[in-house]
Amino acid sequence: MKRRDFLRYLGIGVSSAGAASLVRTVGAQEMTHAEAPASSAAQQVDWAAMNAHHKEGVDIFLANIGKDPTFWPEELQPTIVDGVKVFDIRCQEVDWDTGGGIVFPAITYNGRVPGPTIRVDEGDKLKLVVTNETTQPTAIHWHGVIVPNSMDGVPFITQAAPIMPGEVFNYEFTARNAGSHMYHSHYNAVEQVTKGMLGAFIINPKDTSREPVVQGDYTIILNDTTLGFTLNGKSFPYTQPIVAKLGDKIRVRYMNEGLMIHPMHLHGIPQLVVSKDGFNLPTPYMADTVLVSPGERFDVIIDCTEPGAWAYHCHILNHAEGRDGMFGMVMALVVTE
Numbered sequence: 001m002k003r004r005d006f007l008r009y010l011g012i013g014v015s016s017a018g019a020a021s022l023v024r025t026v027g028a029q030e031m032t033h034a035e036a037p038a039s040s041a042a043q044q045v046d047w048a049a050m051n052a053h054h055k056e057g058v059d060i061f062l063a064n065i066g067k068d069p070t071f072w073p074e075e076l077q078p079t080i081v082d083g084v085k086v087f088d089i090r091c092q093e094v095d096w097d098t099g100g101g102i103v104f105p106a107i108t109y110n111g112r113v114p115g116p117t118i119r120v121d122e123g124d125k126l127k128l129v130v131t132n133e134t135t136q137p138t139a140i141h142w143h144g145v146i147v148p149n150s151m152d153g154v155p156f157i158t159q160a161a162p163i164m165p166g167e168v169f170n171y172e173f174t175a176r177n178a179g180s181h182m183y184h185s186h187y188n189a190v191e192q193v194t195k196g197m198l199g200a201f202i203i204n205p206k207d208t209s210r211e212p213v214v215q216g217d218y219t220i221i222l223n224d225t226t227l228g229f230t231l232n233g234k235s236f237p238y239t240q241p242i243v244a245k246l247g248d249k250i251r252v253r254y255m256n257e258g259l260m261i262h263p264m265h266l267h268g269i270p271q272l273v274v275s276k277d278g279f280n281l282p283t284p285y286m287a288d289t290v291l292v293s294p295g296e297r298f299d300v301i302i303d304c305t306e307p308g309a310w311a312y313h314c315h316i317l318n319h320a321e322g323r324d325g326m327f328g329m330v331m332a333l334v335v336t337e
Helices: 003-010 047-063
Strands: 079-081 084-097 103-109 118-121 125-132 140-143 168-174 179-185 198-204 216-223 242-245 249-256 262-266 271-276 279-287 289-292 297-303 308-314 330-336
Touching: 140 168, 179 249, 179 297, 198 216, 198 249, 216 242, 216 262, 242 249, 249 289, 289 297
Parallel strands: 084 125, 118 198, 216 249, 242 330
Antiparallel strands: 079 084, 084 103, 125 168, 140 179, 179 198, 249 297, 262 289, 262 308, 271 279, 271 297, 308 330
């Protein structure tokens, strides 16, 4: 959908003026601390200014629609060598823009946050060639993936030593358990993971009879702390919406790689929770808010029955909205007629 058509659909006219001015100091203050209550007299609130800040963020979000194709992580393409899928993963230190020129030093897989999605089929033989181009040791853990003990990626426990700067390490295993999994650093993890060493690892099932039929499949990786509150490495208003047609069914895979819980709330349309941590649930259930704790994955199906632009955000409110408007873990689902 073109941005012009999107805005016409919403009936909104957007000016790009002021976009640069909304580089919020929220990143350092509001994003990490809940605001203390204060009396109305003490606050001396300028409601017009507050309204302007709130609207300005939404305007920037609308103006940015479709302008960041990297928001949805690309899939890493393998080469095939003697029937084995070989993936090239490079650990790299980069400056990462979470949106609007707010730049943080990041540690990444293949130069982006989150790393590229690794999607394979159940039964595939895999070789993941990891080159450490950073200045510190590292290792990769395949979170939720059943692997041989020596391939689990925990230095000095299942791996003899971390991958030192300049070294290469090969992880080799067969993709055995289908589902939504993750990969991330398991060395100095509180720094490396929150700085961006994380990604989605999806194993498609051999038996697709229980797989839902959907018109879209989206992964949303939740992270916090070092790079701020982010969805797929970006903070509102520089996130992107999911755009679907009325009657579509879409699959959303939540993956929490952060240090905090994030209850993901969708306005207007319920979510059918069908899978947790890669395991199909025997009894799916409906929810409007899905609580995703660190390390957890949830797959939900959204039946797009209600047209309109629907807010979509973490419902711990100091992760998403404050005096200067929405920030951090906010996006939208847009259902067009």
